[in-house]
Amino acid sequence: MLVVGGGTVGLLTTALLTHHGVPAALVERRSGPSVHPRATGIAPRTVEVLRELGLDDAVDAAAVDLRGAAGKAVARTVVEMGAGEVKAVPMAEPPAGELDTTPFRLRGVCAQDRVDAVVAADLARRGVDLRWSTRLTGITQDADGVDVELDGPGGRYSLRCAHVVAADGTHSTVRTKLGVGTSGAGDLGKSMINILFRADLRPHLRGRSFGMCTITHPAARGLLATVDGQTDWVFHVECDLDGGERPEDFTPERCTAVVRAAVGDPGLDVEIRSVLPWRPRSVLADRFAVGRVFLVGDAAHAISPMGAFGLNTGVADAHNLAWKLAAVHHGEAGPELLDTYAQEREPVAAATMDQAMRRRADPALHWGRGPEADAARVAAGVWASPVVHLGQRYDSAAIVDPQPELPSTMDLATVLDGSPGSRVPHAWVDGVSTLDLVASRWTLLAGPAGDSWLTAAAEVGLPAHRVSAPWLPDEGALLVRPDAIVALRATNPVPDAARFLTDVLDRVLAKPVAVP
CATH class of the missing domain: 3.40.30.120 (Glutaredoxin)
Incomplete structure (x- = not known):
């Protein structure tokens, strides 16, 4: 088996195939796991998958303990937040009955790069074939297998595989080469710049902690998210394309100035570690499977970020597909079993995209708490988040x-x-x-x-x-x-x-x- 894409979904697909006794190789164009957090919301179902792989304790150790913290806050700057000038929604505490629905929960948020590091290290310890700095340049298939063309550190070469799993992102090379189209709303809103930076904000926070904070300072409007709750952070700001602004305008110097304005400390010692342009999207692949090739994660569906459904939906794809590939590989099932991957996952992905878009139209439907918020969700056809993550059926x-x-x-x-x-x-x-x-x-x-x-x-x-x-x-x-x-x-x-x-x-x- 070959897995294309070394993000979280690709790594976990490889881990699940290996867990089920299927020899698998992973190819990724980057030189290693991403250091840039792209998501921090690890849902209970994903935690259950990590538990199945024996990785739940390691990921929990890498998570930030946010018990008692604000889940979502709004403040002009971090300095003013620390001074108490803040509006905050407490970190959601699951209802008592909901705590009985899953055996283990992370103690807080775990940035995606931290999850990737845990999974990649475990795969390396197991001797799994991880081919970093390797791009897929071609793919063809016949009734018996898939031929891929790869370009890696040693040059160009070909590989024949029984099946290929494409986890290569929103602009999937595999999906494009297979001629699979997409449908949906497409790009949503303005382009964003994700600034990963290191700065000790603890003196300014004065003991406060949060998962995310909307910064309203006129010179630095954006969303600040915690990576470790102390010195590592990401700040999402808009890139005004209509106003002539371009992603390349966000130089390290510009990003430093933006971060200092958001914090409210013009002399803050800031290290800009990475700058990643991105844009929210909502698209669904027309097909999740083409012959012996399967699309998972963002290659199959790009989901609006409201609700933290994107990453977790991709992990659910991998979990659904891996045991089926293993059953066919081991001769325990007929190849028609693989048809059920698309039969099961396409409707769930479409429903999840719909739920994310409903929340995007009115974020209060996601963040609201109490009976009035529950009534508003019912009226708007919005499911409770745990139902989206754990309750959908095949x-x-x-x-x-x-x-x-x-x-x-x-x-x-x-x-x-x-x-x-x-x-x-x-x-x-x-x-x-x-x-x-x-x-x-x-x-x-x-x-x-x-x-x-x-x-x-x-x-x-x-x-x-x-x-x-x-x-x-x-x-x-x-x-x-x-x-x-x-x-x-x-x-x-x-x-x-x-x-x-x-x-x-x-x-x-x-x-x-x-x-x-």
């Missing part, structure tokens, strides 16, 4: 009797009810989460009186566990896929349960029917 041939429609509720615990196509509910079983019990394998969860299901699972060779939970009938069972998605819900025992489970697995894995 509808494909890899699920038996899927139930893709979400309940009309803002309560994630109600949405995660064990329905086929949904993420299996989290519950503790002897101190272990049901998500951890799945452990990247097909798994059966049986109700308290589901002895026949446990016996059948043993005959078939499925890991099985007894679970007592309101979403699992006493004599029922859930068959859970390696990506923790419920593939089957049975409410009662069935005759010859072992044969039944075998038939279901053959069906959802698209195994060829044996001919006598």
Whole structure:
């Protein structure tokens, strides 16, 4: 397998393929993982994927502890914020019921470059083939494989792969060469300049902390976001193209002046580490799969940043695709299983883009707190953020009797009810989460009186566990896929349960029917 693109989604795609026992190589045009944070919102579902890979503790250690901090603040300058002249929305505390929906949460925000560093280091330790400073220049395919042309430190060469996963960003080279178009709103608003800088703001903050702060100073309007909460920060400012301003006008000297104005300290010691032009976009690829090539992350969908859905949606793409590629690679599934990647992920990506755009139209729908804000979200068709991240459901041939429609509720615990196509509910079983019990394998969860299901699972060779939970009938069972998605819900025992489970697995894995 070849993964094109060394951002977070590409790195995690490679990690997941390796985790499932698939030899994979990664190519990336940059010389290493990006040092520039592009996102800081790591959603619970992404944390669950990191936990599955055994990387959750390392990422949590790299996260900034923002418990008790302001999630979103507004101030004229950092100096005035420290003096108390600030409007702040507290960091959102999940409702008590929501805390019971996932086994682990990061203690705060973790900038994307920090996640990348953790994943890349783990891949390097495992001896995974990481080809930095390497560009893809050509791609063709036939019924049996994909041929790619690469240009790396040793010159140009070709490589033949079973499949290719394109995680090469919004302006994907792979997508372009395959002739896949896009639809959607396209570019949104003005071009932005993302200034990564190092400066000790602690004396000015006077003990205050925040995730993001809108700076309103006339000479430096923008959004200041924390990287480590102390000395590393990013500042997003607009680039006025209509006024003749260009991204290249933001020299280190200009950026230093802008940062000093935003902080309110003309003598601030500032180190400009990186300057990255970018523009919010909202586009969806017309196809997520072309033959043996699959698009994930921004190559498949660019999502408006309001809501922090973009990165996390890309990680969900990788999580959905990796086990399917592994099942086909290992001969455990028919190639038609790979068709379910696009069947499942395209509708979810489209729904997520819609949710981000609704928030962009009125940011209060995202940041608002309390009953009035909840009522406004319902009226505007805006789902609660946890539902967007964790509650969406799949509808494909890899699920038996899927139930893709979400309940009309803002309560994630109600949405995660064990329905086929949904993420299996989290519950503790002897101190272990049901998500951890799945452990990247097909798994059966049986109700308290589901002895026949446990016996059948043993005959078939499925890991099985007894679970007592309101979403699992006493004599029922859930068959859970390696990506923790419920593939089957049975409410009662069935005759010859072992044969039944075998038939279901053959069906959802698209195994060829044996001919006598």
